[in-house]
Amino acid sequence: MGSSSKFGRQPIAQVLHEQRWQIKRFADEHGLSYGHLFNVVSGRVAASRELQTILPSILGVPIEELFTAESRRKGGHSEIAITRDTEVSA
Numbered sequence: 001m002g003s004s005s006k007f008g009r010q011p012i013a014q015v016l017h018e019q020r021w022q023i024k025r026f027a028d029e030h031g032l033s034y035g036h037l038f039n040v041v042s043g044r045v046a047a048s049r050e051l052q053t054i055l056p057s058i059l060g061v062p063i064e065e066l067f068t069a070e071s072r073r074k075g076g077h078s079e080i081a082i083t084r085d086t087e088v089s090a
Helices: 012-018 023-030 034-042 049-059 069-074
Strands: none
Touching (some): 012 049, 023 034
């Protein structure tokens, strides 16, 4: 069946590219699960509530510019999204 994308490639992919981030380095530097973030960016899974909460602050971009409406709506709790305490400045 190959790699399917349930939610389609998310806009965060372009934001990360424009800010010159590689997904792995971004995840490592911000205490996020690389596997989960990769799956969210590629649209394989919906954006978890945890990522929806912290990524707009980290990237300085509104949530609507990071994830599609469907991904935001379908996102739930993920115990694997964050791998360490991540501080977010408001």
